[in-house]
Amino acid sequence: MHIGTGMTRSIMCRFLLIKSKKEIAPQELLNKFADMAKNSRAPDGDRQGDGWGVAYKNPKSQIPNPKKYEWNVYKSLKPVWEDREAFHKIPAGSLFAVHARSASFPNQKGNIEYNQPYISNGQCFVFNGVLQGVKLTTPLAGEIGAQKIFSLFKLQLKTKKAHQALQTVDETLQKNTRRINGLNVGFLQDEALYVLCDYFVNADYFGVRYSETDDLTLVCSEPLAGFEWQQMKKGEVKVF
Numbered sequence: 001m002h003i004g005t006g007m008t009r010s011i012m013c014r015f016l017l018i019k020s021k022k023e024i025a026p027q028e029l030l031n032k033f034a035d036m037a038k039n040s041r042a043p044d045g046d047r048q049g050d051g052w053g054v055a056y057k058n059p060k061s062q063i064p065n066p067k068k069y070e071w072n073v074y075k076s077l078k079p080v081w082e083d084r085e086a087f088h089k090i091p092a093g094s095l096f097a098v099h100a101r102s103a104s105f106p107n108q109k110g111n112i113e114y115n116q117p118y119i120s121n122g123q124c125f126v127f128n129g130v131l132q133g134v135k136l137t138t139p140l141a142g143e144i145g146a147q148k149i150f151s152l153f154k155l156q157l158k159t160k161k162a163h164q165a166l167q168t169v170d171e172t173l174q175k176n177t178r179r180i181n182g183l184n185v186g187f188l189q190d191e192a193l194y195v196l197c198d199y200f201v202n203a204d205y206f207g208v209r210y211s212e213t214d215d216l217t218l219v220c221s222e223p224l225a226g227f228e229w230q231q232m233k234k235g236e237v238k239v240f
Contacts, residue, residue: 012206013116013128014040014048017186017193017219018096019240024216026096030054030080030087032224037100038081040222048100050109052080055097055117055124055188056090071124075115097188099126114143118150124188125150128221130206133178149173153185162187166196166237174198182206186219193240195219197232208232210240 016033018026037048053075074090076083080100090096099116118125127146134145138155142148152172156165166185173183181201187194199206204222211218211227217240223229232238 012130012182012184012221013102014100014221015116015126015128015184015186015219016096016098016221016224017126017188017195017217017240018098019191019193019217020094021215023092023094025092026054026056026090027087029096029218029224030090030098031084032226033098033100033220034081034084036220036222036224038079048102049079050101051075051077051112051115052083052098052100053115053117054090054099055119056093057095070122071119073117073119075112077112077115095188095191097124097126097186099128114146116146118147120150120154122189125153126186127184129183130181131173131177131179131183134173134176136172136176149185153187162189162192162194163237163239166194170196170198170235170237184208184221193217193219195232195238195240196236197238198235200234203231203234207234210238212240 014037018029040047053073055071055073057071074086076086097117101115116126127149131145140148140151142151153165153169156168160168170183174180183198185196195208197208208219208221209223209229209231211229218227
């Protein structure tokens, strides 16, 4: 099975995960993310302008049984920094996943179904990476690389806990890929964030960092202004 993710250019999408102990309005963080995505540049000068998406859950106060409340997703083909008028549509909450896309191939642009986050069985998934020459023997559902990696992860989840499944995905792709620049996954389940960070060049661009306070945890592809950040280690899986 061939997975094409970033086959022609060393570009990567950007993502942001937000976990708050209390419900917060996300607009300030969405604007900071939009500013980052607008100013971010890949080594070849490209940026993340092929649409974006945000996954969120309705405020718990509106749901009779908070454990069963479902993800909502807003997606757009506009660059995130050109779609700020949509930010007001996103309600306050305690868990968000945001993703700005940079398509690997011209023929993969303009299809909103390719935009992340991806949702399945109450779980939320985001990915960014540059992988070249991926060959797996297991058939995987999906039309593009990100969808196939999500399928690979869900396959591992059938027999493993989330953090173990992320480690197995990393190991499997390393063994079956000609070249990897970056391989990062964010997974949100219940009230937990699971994050895989792996990179082989340029940690500043291809890595992931996080910011933690008593009330707020952020995980992001690049630092957002106004927070103190720590770099995740190569090959690390963290649970927040």
